Amino acid sequence: xxYLKTDDEIELLRKANLxxxxxxxxxxxVVKPGVTTKQLDTLAEQFIRDNGAIPxxxxxxxxxxxxxxxxxxxxxNEVVVHGIPNDIPLKDGDIVSIDCGTILDGFCGDSCxxxxxxxxxxxxxxxxxxxxxxxxxxxxxxxxxxxxxDIGYAVQQHCESQGxxxxxxxxxxxxxxxxxxxxxxxxxxxxxxxKQLKNGMCLxxxxxxxxxxxxxxxxxxxxxxxxxxxxPAAHFEHTIAIxxxxxxxxxxxxxxxxxxxxxx
Ligand code: MG
Ligand code: MG
Numbered sequence: 201x202x203y204l205k206t207d208d209e210i211e212l213l214r215k216a217n218l219x220x221x222x223x224x225x226x227x228x229x230v231v232k233p234g235v236t237t238k239q240l241d242t243l244a245e246q247f248i249r250d251n252g253a254i255p256x257x258x259x260x261x262x263x264x265x266x267x268x269x270x271x272x273x274x275x276x277n278e279v280v281v282h283g284i285p286n287d288i289p290l291k292d293g294d295i296v297s298i299d300c301g302t303i304l305d306g307f308c309g310d311s312c313x314x315x316x317x318x319x320x321x322x323x324x325x326x327x328x329x330x331x332x333x334x335x336x337x338x339x340x341x342x343x344x345x346x347x348x349x350d351i352g353y354a355v356q357q358h359c360e361s362q363g364x365x366x367x368x369x370x371x372x373x374x375x376x377x378x379x380x381x382x383x384x385x386x387x388x389x390x391x392x393x394x395k396q397l398k399n400g401m402c403l404x405x406x407x408x409x410x411x412x413x414x415x416x417x418x419x420x421x422x423x424x425x426x427x428x429x430x431x432p433a434a435h436f437e438h439t440i441a442i443x444x445x446x447x448x449x450x451x452x453x454x455x456x457x458x459x460x461x462x463x464x
Contacts, residue, residue, distance in 0.1 A: 204400030265422030352389025365414030
C-alpha cells in the first residue's frame with residue numbers, strides 16, 4: 201500500500217529531513233582522522249534530541265539479533281551499510297557512510313552521506329563521485345508517469361557502466377510516518393517497468409555501490425554488512441517528494457558540501 205502525501209504532510213517530512221541534513225552537517229564539521237564513530241553517534245543523538253526529535257535508528261528491531269544500539273549507522277570502508285558505531289579511530293584515507301534518521305512531529309527523515317577522512321585516494325573518490333551522481337540521475341527520473349524501474353535503471357546504468365557493483369540485497373523505500381513504507385526501490389531495474397510514479401509519493405532513494413563485486417556478507421554483530429572482497433563501498437541517500445510534477449528533494453547536502461568541499 202503506497203500512501204500518497206498531502207502538501208502539509210510533505211512540509212512535515214521536509215522538516216524531519218532537514219534535521220537529518222543538519223545532523224550530517226554537524227558530523228561533517230568533525231569527521232577527521234582520530235575521531236571514533238561512537239563520538240559521531242553521541243554528537244548526532246544529542247543534536248537530534250536538542251532539536252526536539254527522536255533518532256529513528258536507536259532501538260530499531262532486527263529479525264536476526266539485537267536491536268540497533270545507536271542513532272547513526274557508521275559504515276567504514278568495506279562496510280556497506282548498517283555499521284554499528286565503535287571505538288576504533290578513523291584513519292587518514294578512510295571513507296565513512298553516515299546514515300541517519302529522525303522522527304519529528306510524527307514524520308520521518310532519512311538521508312546518508314559518505315564522507316572522506318583526511319586524504320582519500322583518487323580511485324575511491326571516483327567511486328563516491330559516481331555513486332552521488334547516480335543518486336541525482338535517479339532523482340531526475342522520479343516524476344509522475346515514470347516507473348520505479350526507471351529509478352533503478354538510472355542508478356544501475358550509471359554505476360555498472362563504470363565497472364562498479366550494485367548492491368541488490370538492500371533497497372530504497374517509501375517514507376512517511378514510518379521510515380520504511382511501500383514501495384521498495386531497488387537500485388537496478390528495467391526502464392518502463394514497475395509501479396507508476398505519482399504526485400504525493402515520498403521516497404528515500406539510496407544507491408549502495410561497491411568498488412567491484414557487489415557480493416556481501418553479514419558481520420557477526422548481525423547488523424554490519426561488508427563486501428566479500430573487502431573493497432570499499434559508497435552510500436548516498438536523499439528523501440524526495442514527487443510533488444507538482446517534479447522531484448522535490450526534501451533532504452539537502454548543501455551544508456555538508458560547504459564543509460567537505462565538493463571533493464570531486
Ligand atoms: Mg538511510
Ligand atoms: Mg533509507
